[in-house]
Amino acid sequence: MKNEGQNPTGSFKDRGMTVGVTEAVALGRERVICASTGNTAASLAAYAARAHLECVVLVPAGGVAQGKLAQAYFEGARIVGLRGSFDDAMNVVVDTADRLDAYVLNSINPYRIEGQKTAAFEVFEQLGGNVPDWLMCPVGNGGNLAAYWKGFQELKALGATERLPRLVGVQAEGAAPIADAILEGREEIRPVEKPETVASAIRIGNPANWRKTVRAIRGSGGLALKLPDPLLVEAQTQLAREEGIFVEPASAASVAGAMRLAREGTLRSEETVVCVCTGHGLKDPEAALRERVEVAVVEPTVKAILSALGGSRR
Known part of the structure; x- marks a missing residue:
């Protein structure tokens, strides 16, 4: 597992955001903006605060996990909720940025991809200078998978490795335009008008980086999967x-994909498989508590505690 939840704001977004905000400062910009399902907003708000830049985030009203929204709020972002989906927010972010003279830091910004590709370098280093046979990655907007592919290709171009991994992009069934296009052999995606999945971070119907993602998967000889929410929850x-x-549920998509391919016999026991876990579970506490947590309340005695646990323990 490549656990990106250990990054400063709890997701892989920090890799690209530190590079992107640094570029904004170098350009003399004073305001940054993004559309977000949550993690991008939390990350941009943090790095903007550190750089003393004004931060504006556009989010789908009612469609963002509270943990992520709280991060952006306390980091000082100006948050605007839109009646619509993340895709609606993406449709207006560039024009809004023009009016506000703000620097756009969604993954359409190439500096984001440049930062995120460093994860491929880390995987290579952490595997002792080896490339995995398979790399599984959740796919929402598609920038992260494309960044991994760029990183591994650069390692090969530098002569550090002769091999490239096979990439597997994993989407939720209710938001799978990229997976559908690959599985059906199409050259274009068909946007999903109303994406639905418990995995809010990949609840994206019209991904901005779909072309890069499709090229990466096909170029690596990889696969695309679309999985039902219960399997994502099982993996989580x-x-x-x-x-x-x-x-978080979206982060578990990579593990769910590995579980599916292992059960089907696609993955072999001697192969190295890396699952990218993109965000910490505390980013989306509502999803974690979708089932009521039952807690036994007893008197503060050893006898009562052991009784609640179902008998004596030694």
């Missing part, structure tokens, strides 16, 4: 209980 739960790694 299993990862927490067996590895002690708590991720």
